[in-house]
Amino acid sequence: MNEATPRYGGFFAESPRPGILGWLLSTDHKRIGIMYLACITSMFIVGVCLGLAIRLELIAPGPTIMGAQTYNATFTVHGVIMIFLFIIPSIPAAFGNLLLPIMIGARDVSFPKLNLLSWYFYISGAILAVIAIFSGGGAPDTGWTFYVPFSTQTTTNVNLAVTAAFMLGFSSILTGINFVTTIHRLRAEGMHWGRLPLFVWTLYATAWIQVLATPMLGITLVLVLLERLFGAGLFDAARGGDPILFQHLFWIYSHPAVYIMILPGMGVISEVIPTFARKPLFGYWAMALSSLAIAFAGSLVWAHHMYASGMSDMAIMIFSLLTFLVAIPSAIKVFNWVSTLYKGSIQLAPPMLFALSFIFLFSIGGLGGLALGAAASNLHLHDTTFVVGHFHYTMFGGTGFAFFAALHYWLPKFTGRMYDHKPAVIAWALLFVGFNITYMSMQAVGIQGMPRRYYDYLPEFHTLNRVSTIGSWILAVGLIVMFVNLWRGIRGGRRVGNNPWGATTLEWQVPSPPPMENFGAQDPVVTKGPYDFKGVVADEY
Amino acid sequence: MSIEHRDDTGDRFGMWLFLYTEVILFSGLFILYAVSLYKFPEQFGEASHKLNIYFGTINTLVLLTSSLTIALALSAIRMGRNKQSLVLCLTTIGLALLFLINKYFEWSAEIGHGIYPGSAQLAAMGPGITTFFNLYYFTAGLHGLHVLIGASLIGVVAVLTARGRVSAERCGLLENSALYWHLVDLVWIFLFPLYYLIL
Amino acid sequence: MSEQQHEPVPYRTFILTWLALLILTTITVVVSRIELGALNIWAALAIASLKSSLVIFVFMHLKQESKLFRVCLLVMLVILAIFIGLTFFDVLYR
Numbered sequence: 001m002n003e004a005t006p007r008y009g010g011f012f013a014e015s016p017r018p019g020i021l022g023w024l025l026s027t028d029h030k031r032i033g034i035m036y037l038a039c040i041t042s043m044f045i046v047g048v049c050l051g052l053a054i055r056l057e058l059i060a061p062g063p064t065i066m067g068a069q070t071y072n073a074t075f076t077v078h079g080v081i082m083i084f085l086f087i088i089p090s091i092p093a094a095f096g097n098l099l100l101p102i103m104i105g106a107r108d109v110s111f112p113k114l115n116l117l118s119w120y121f122y123i124s125g126a127i128l129a130v131i132a133i134f135s136g137g138g139a140p141d142t143g144w145t146f147y148v149p150f151s152t153q154t155t156t157n158v159n160l161a162v163t164a165a166f167m168l169g170f171s172s173i174l175t176g177i178n179f180v181t182t183i184h185r186l187r188a189e190g191m192h193w194g195r196l197p198l199f200v201w202t203l204y205a206t207a208w209i210q211v212l213a214t215p216m217l218g219i220t221l222v223l224v225l226l227e228r229l230f231g232a233g234l235f236d237a238a239r240g241g242d243p244i245l246f247q248h249l250f251w252i253y254s255h256p257a258v259y260i261m262i263l264p265g266m267g268v269i270s271e272v273i274p275t276f277a278r279k280p281l282f283g284y285w286a287m288a289l290s291s292l293a294i295a296f297a298g299s300l301v302w303a304h305h306m307y308a309s310g311m312s313d314m315a316i317m318i319f320s321l322l323t324f325l326v327a328i329p330s331a332i333k334v335f336n337w338v339s340t341l342y343k344g345s346i347q348l349a350p351p352m353l354f355a356l357s358f359i360f361l362f363s364i365g366g367l368g369g370l371a372l373g374a375a376a377s378n379l380h381l382h383d384t385t386f387v388v389g390h391f392h393y394t395m396f397g398g399t400g401f402a403f404f405a406a407l408h409y410w411l412p413k414f415t416g417r418m419y420d421h422k423p424a425v426i427a428w429a430l431l432f433v434g435f436n437i438t439y440m441s442m443q444a445v446g447i448q449g450m451p452r453r454y455y456d457y458l459p460e461f462h463t464l465n466r467v468s469t470i471g472s473w474i475l476a477v478g479l480i481v482m483f484v485n486l487w488r489g490i491r492g493g494r495r496v497g498n499n500p501w502g503a504t505t506l507e508w509q510v511p512s513p514p515p516m517e518n519f520g521a522q523d524p525v526v527t528k529g530p531y532d533f534k535g536v537v538a539d540e541y
Numbered sequence: 542m543s544i545e546h547r548d549d550t551g552d553r554f555g556m557w558l559f560l561y562t563e564v565i566l567f568s569g570l571f572i573l574y575a576v577s578l579y580k581f582p583e584q585f586g587e588a589s590h591k592l593n594i595y596f597g598t599i600n601t602l603v604l605l606t607s608s609l610t611i612a613l614a615l616s617a618i619r620m621g622r623n624k625q626s627l628v629l630c631l632t633t634i635g636l637a638l639l640f641l642i643n644k645y646f647e648w649s650a651e652i653g654h655g656i657y658p659g660s661a662q663l664a665a666m667g668p669g670i671t672t673f674f675n676l677y678y679f680t681a682g683l684h685g686l687h688v689l690i691g692a693s694l695i696g697v698v699a700v701l702t703a704r705g706r707v708s709a710e711r712c713g714l715l716e717n718s719a720l721y722w723h724l725v726d727l728v729w730i731f732l733f734p735l736y737y738l739i740l
Numbered sequence: 741m742s743e744q745q746h747e748p749v750p751y752r753t754f755i756l757t758w759l760a761l762l763i764l765t766t767i768t769v770v771v772s773r774i775e776l777g778a779l780n781i782w783a784a785l786a787i788a789s790l791k792s793s794l795v796i797f798v799f800m801h802l803k804q805e806s807k808l809f810r811v812c813l814l815v816m817l818v819i820l821a822i823f824i825g826l827t828f829f830d831v832l833y834r
Contacts (some may be wrong), residue, residue, distance in 0.1 A: 110551045177558045184808065185551035212819050215562040219569030223679070232658035232675040234573070240668030241675075245576060248827050249569050299819055303830065314833035318826070550806075557809060561816040568820055575824065576831045578781070594769075601765055609758040612749075612799045619748035723800045730791050734784035738772035 007491070008415055010513030027112035028516060030414065032119055033097035040094050041483075043085040043126065048479060050078035055438070055472040058465050061457055071455040072141035073156070077133055079144030080161060084168040085126055087399050088257060091264035092210075093122070093175055095406050096203050098414055100179060102507040103197050105188025105524040107517045110181040118174035125167035132160035143453060145254070148235040148246045152227040159228055162221040169214045169221070172260070176210025179203055190526035193288075197505045197530040198281060201288045202267030205295040209256045209263075213299065217253035220246070244309050251302035259298040261395055262362075263291060265402030266333055269355045272405050273337050275503040276352035277344025280531035283336040290329035297326040307375050308382045316375050323373035330366055334359060349501070350424035354405035357432050361397025365390055368443065383453075386446025389439045397435060404431070407486060409501070416512040418496045418541050419489025423481055430478030437471030494541050502538030505530050549713050556717040560724045563687070567728055570680045574735060577672045584669020589739035591656070591670075592677070596647040597737035600640050601729060607636035608726040611695065611719045618712045623702060626715070630699040633722065637692035644685055677736050684728050691725045694718040746804045757798045764791050 006013045011030045015022035023031055053074055057064045066074065097115065101108050109115050133139040140161040142151040151158050183204050187196075196204075223234060223246075233239030235246045274281045281287060303311060303319040337359055346352070368390035371377050381387060412418045445464040450457050457465065499508040506526070510518060578585050614629035655662030658675050698715045701707045707715050768787045772780060797803045802810060 110548065111555055114555075173559075173562050177555050177562075180558060181551050181555040184554065185548055208815075211558050211562055212565060212816060215565035216569055216823070218562075219566050222683075223569070226658070226679055230658040232679075233664070233671060234675050234679075238668065239664055239675075240577065240581065240672030242576065242580075244830070245573060245827075248830065249572065252823050252827075300822060300826065303826070311830040312833035315826075315830035318829050553805070554809065554812075557812065561812075564816065565820065565823075568823065572824055572827055576827070579828075579831060598765070598769060602762065605758065605761045605765065608761075608795060608799050609754055612754045613751055616748040616751060616754070619746075720800055723795055726799075727792050727795055730795070731785075731788050734768050734772060734788055735781075738769065738784060740772060740775060740780055 008417075008513055010416065010511055010515050012513055014516045025116070027108070027116050029097045029101050029108050029112065029115060030514065030518075032115050033094055033099075034414070035119055036089060036097060036122065037094040039122065039126065040086055040090050043081055044090075045483075047078055047082040047086055048476070050074055050081065052472055052476055054078060055469040057455070058457070059469040060466070061459060061462060063455075068455040069138075069141060072143075072453070073133075073139035075453060076140050076143055077129075080129060080140070080165065082395075083144055083257070083261075084165055085122075085129065087261045087395055088168075088172060089122060089175075090399065090403050091268060091406060092179070092203060092206055092260070093118070093171075095268070095410060096175070096179060096206075096264065098410065099507055100182060100200060100203055101186070102510065102514060102518050103200050103505055104183065104186060105191050105506055105519070105526055106182065106186035107519070107523075109178045110185055111178050114174050115178055118171045118178070121167050121171035121174065125164045125171065128160055128164035128167060132157040132164060135160070145250065146221075146224055147250075148224070148227070148243050151224055152235065159225055162224050166218055166221045169217050172210045173214045176207040176214070179207035180211060183207075188524045188526055194284075195526055195529050196288070197267075198270035198284075198287050198291075199264070199267035199505075201291045202263045202270070205291040206260050206263045209260050209295050209298070213253045213256035213260075215253075216249060217257075220249040220253065223249070244306070244311055247306050247309055248303065251305045255302035255305065256295075256298050258391075258394070259294055261399045263294060265358070265399040266291070268402045268406045268409070269337060269358050270333075271503075271505065272351045272355040272409055273340050274531045275409075275501050276347045276349055276355070277341050278347075278502070278533055279340055279344040280529070280533070281336070282339035282342075283332075284529075284531075286332055287336055290332045293329040294326065297322070297329065301326055301373075304373050304378070307378045320373060320375040320378075324370070327366065327370060327373075334363055334366075348425075349408075350419075350421055350428060351405045351409035351501075353425065353428045354401050354408060357428070358398060358401045358405065361393055361401060361435065365393030365395075365397055368393060381446065383451055384446035385442045385450050385452050388452050389443030389446060392439045392442070397439070401431075404428075404482065410507075411486060411490060412493075412496050412500055412541075413507055413512050414514070415490050415493075416495055417489055417491075417493035418500060419486050419493050423485040427478050427482035427485060430474055430481060432478075434471050434474030434476075434478050438468050438475055439471075441465070441468040441471065496541045497539030499536070499539050500541045502533075502536055504528075504532055504536055547713075549716075552713050553716060553720070556720050560720060563724055563728075567680070567683065570676060570683065571731070571735075574676050574680070577669075577676065578735075578739075581669030581672065584667060585673050586739045588666075588670040588673035588677075589737060591651075592737050593647055593650070594737055596643055597733055600643050601733045603636050603640050603643070604726045604729050607633045607640075608723055610636065611722045615712065615715055615719050618702070618707065618715055619709055621709050623705075623708060626707075627699055627702045630695050630702065630715075633695055634692050634699070637688055637695075640688055641685065644681070673736075680732060681736070684725070684732060687725050687728070691718070691722045694721060746801065749798075749801070749804075753798065757794050761791055761794055764794075 011028060015026065017025060023035060026032065053065070057066055057071055135157065137156045140156045140158050142154060142158060146158065146162065183200060226232065227234055233241050235241040235243045237243070270281055270287060301319055301323045303315055304323045307316050372381055372387060372390060408424060441464045445461050448461065450461045496512050498511055506524065610629045610633045614626045614633065617626035617629055656674055657663065658678050663671050663674055695718050698707055698718050701714065764787055768784060771783050776783065802813070
């Protein structure tokens, strides 16, 4: 390695502090974004291993590789890691931090020190979660939903786990506060609301949910902790409490949380598709306002997780009706992405493949959500593996694939190096095939009646479970190929210029990787819309 | 333009957003309260009478006055009256401590009578009264924690004011600490009638 | 992006507001001792809301802030109302 030429230029090479402290004490949004990206990807891999273990256990009825208690702990920790340590922060904290300021023409976020603090809250949550797995009473076995009364009575490390989740929630809140303020206060001259890229709109909507919904998770977790410490009986009917109220408080956050997960993913798709169709996004204001509509409508529907809980019939009917409404803005987005493709000049580059398959997989998940949102069908499907299939289609096929799209689209920008496209396409194909085999079987066996979170199952469910597990192995191979290829690309891929994809948003006008403070001596002045392709030429690589 | 550029309005805007998160945090407890009040109207009245209305009212007046003093402190610093601002900050902290001392005596008495979360004596009084006191202790307890945090923030502001680091040109820290303090006051404005004044 | 500092609010405004708050507190206590049945809780909430408005608009300077600040407050209150209200659609009809 030649000392004179660093592996990466730009913000990697310029820093007020040398060495590791230049990263751990950095308040630069790009360095914080890279740190988030590294940690989030690591946690994703841990979560994947746990998921593969679950599927391996379920390949046959009866015990296969673990006992029942371990199984309960495995799916609990899989859920906690995937939801709080991977999906929720994945796109906003990693890619939001990397891109938001540049996309609006700013030098950094409004509160750079708070940004670094949010990363430390993330790390503390991760450490506490790991400690919770390996110490004391053992990994929590309640499911990631921590329902009472079991969560207040079990002897496993629920106290540590809910504290970890509280830290992670606080990290999310700080990110939300930062992004809302940044978007209102730091847009460059000429960057009015109608010129914001759709990714920024979705980050804005997401940030509002992070600010207004996450605190409800905070108080819910605190109440579980207080119950375990004092045994007061807050959720004990004999002492005047109501366990269903726990579920209300829990889902008041956790339903909007799924919109925190999907909205930024939708934003990524809204950036990738115009670039690789070389056409402006269809229906800009519909896309922008539907993002806000999803955030708002998503706050009205939480009790569709509770149809079977014992709540009132009136509530069941109202929440079912409201749940159908939230499908409308999501559908608008799907129609608009497809309309963007019409008469476009389509290139099936790796980011585009992930984006297109997002539309397919998310739509399947969304349609399954309607089957679950309807109260009548829900009573048959509740707590079956159909639900597990549904949320993996939306969270993994949706957000997960959007995350992969974002990696393939923006890693060249932030490392200045391009990965090999052929293994990327092969990885995508393995992922797409493996994903559908794994989760479509799960949905099928769920309709047949197999319950979720069950360690054992009836012999009639064996075939589909076996198929699903084999699918998970194809998925795993695809992930390995993808990550190895991206890693090699980052380390030694071909150098790229400012705009390898021929895209139009502001990040493609600055060097790859961008310098400290993003833009040159002069603040940028914006004169064009975000999807104006006139005169835009891709740099060769 | 460099990143060091200040944005006081943005700082205040971010603080307001943080205050909204605090409101939602407390709202979970108030939702539990509302549902329980609906379920146990008479028992809530009975339980409310066990609380000391004098302590409650005095603490309300103490917090309202502390809101006044911190608001005056901000005006003072803006008018260049730094020393007056410092005195007003210290008065606010003093009132906060008075609030906490009152609370200490109030709770000592109640806990002495066997009324605290998880006590058998409380459970024996029936589900309605048990729920009332569980929610009372957790809500007032969480509020007390925020009194402590707010007072500490104002303490930092006081030290920096004394050193000249907080001034008419740079009073963002005082502004935002004052906002936090007013939130602490706002929570109590609702907590007081809902717990102390039920008939 | 130079920001105009807000003009300092005169002491008198704050002191008058504080006196109003003390009066409202007295009213709250007095009204709460009168038997009004279900109306008691709504009266208490109404007076508390009035006191809060004084604290928010005067003490917290919302009166001097831009429209954006007030819109965001409204958004938060609407979301809060939804959380409480929709929960009651369950509780009231059990």
